[in-house]
Amino acid sequence: MRNSSFAKRIQKELPVWVEQGWVKPDGHQAILNSLEPSDSHAGFLSYALSILGVLLFGSGVITWFAANWQEISKLTKLILLFGSLWGTYCTAGYLIAADRYRNIGQTILLLGVILFGANIMLIAQIYHIDSHYPNGIMLWALGGLLTAFVMRSQPAMVAAIILCTIWTGMENFDFGQKIHWWFLLFLLPGFCLVFQNRWRFAAHAAMIGLLFWCLAIFEPVEHIWPKVSVLYLVQFYFLFYLGAGILCNLLYDDKHKATISVVRNYSIFGAIAGFYLLTFPRFQSGVRWDGDPQRITASLPWVIITISMMTIVVGLSVWQWQRLSKTEDTRHILWGYIVICAVNIILMLNLFVSGLYGGLIAISLNLLFFACLVWMIIAGIKRYDRYLINIAFIFFALGLISRYFDTFWSLLNRSLFFMVGGLILVVGGFFLERQRRKITGEIVIQQKKEAV
């Protein structure tokens, strides 16, 4: 509670406390200092507000141009467009060079990126350029990436990643016949910049973009390899994000912890979300709501891709084991590896069986899914990792609800189904939330004790 009324009250009470001997005289000033508003918070607030201001201003400029466009001659339009772009970047450069206004300079750079996009759209309008429209967004994203790279600008990087995600969305959803690999080619230098500069917000944007792309390519993948592909793609995603999570643990250091922890958390989410999808019996058998199982066995490319990814995951796990076994109690990690091994065996088996065995595969994966969640909670407690515990509880609840729908939808009378389901949700939700709070609360207490 760091607000002005609280500070004023303490300021008023402190002399009395000192007089009473409750607080030592030299502690008086230390307490007051601790109540001073933090510079970093104030800096962040002004930074956030100026970014918001730039976004509003940028939208205003675009709509002003759109509304008054016909009254301006072509030459004036071009002078306005190029003038505003050059003026904005020069102002940003000036502010960044005058070190005191660095943050404002960074937000003006973002305005430059927005204006570059406005220029692309408006020049396309002036000269009636009507080609493949996602290309305009791609050019805009590249302009943002250039600004981020040259000026080491996090706002420009976030803008570039958002634009790139919109670009891949357009390519996948509007022209989705082929996998849009270009997104990854764009994201790769983006990730390098994010790690190099330890940009936390940009790391969030990049991981959200990557997860979005993973979902967006479902349609083209299904178009290229019908009947089997999406299931094996999800298997691959599970392995990929699992590998990425382990790699993040291995690369974790104090210098890069801000970005690596973000990537690790999204990777854990990606892996567990992928695993959750694999527990659906209908997904495993390939049944589309009614009819016979349609899924056929995996084609050679899927076998190669999946086994390669499994090999990488195993390699990373061994590396992690070797590192951890020297420093800490690894019993709980061993149990985790056993669960992951069992999942890998089922996934490998799954490559060679058709949808006829989908039910059996789903049952095995469900058992392993819940075992994995229990292990995540134990690992979370052992390592004081609240994220691991929270995500495990969320997917525990999701898993229970999904299995209830799968199992009892056809067995129970509809009204009974909803009544029982509602009760399970209320009671189960209460129980799970209580357990989650209890465990995370204990972790906080333990962390405080250790800090003392």
Place this chain on the structure above:
Amino acid sequence: MKIFYRIAIILILQTLVLFFMIGMKQHTLNTGIPILLETQPVDPRSLFRGDYVRLNYTISEINLDQLAGDKDFQRRDPVFVLLKKSNKYWEPASVHKAYPETQPDTVIIKGEVEYLQSRLWNDETKVSEKANLLRIRYGIENYFVPEGKGMELERPQDGEIVEMVVAVDKSGNAGIKAVLVNGDVKYEETLL
């Protein structure tokens, strides 16, 4: 590197991209062969870019059964249409998947398959008949006009004819050069 050198790099590269966009279009308009195309306009409005007219050309829909050339197209395939001048307008003579050999008095325009249509409603017989139609986009379907003027082109008055002069360059790229209403130039494209 000094901040201003960095800013200069961004400005030069981003400006070059914008100049390249203008240059490509101007190259098509300046070097392309002008052809007259018949249009059947329809209209929406762009949120960011003001009024524009969506143009539907007679060459936008092609019946593959009636033309020479390739037959097996997929959605989003590139397509090259060989146009020949018929009395007044330029009309398709053949359709190809790759750039065909040029012939005298012909122009090759590049497009992209928007979709394929396998059945067509016959107004006379009131029966849906088998067809092999290609819907093609050439990148000349949108024309931006001053606010409020879109309807004039889109919903012409009785007897008014809207035609487009389109320039097609050697690679098949097309650009709108002029808009004609009843044969008179209503809008003409210039660099500045």
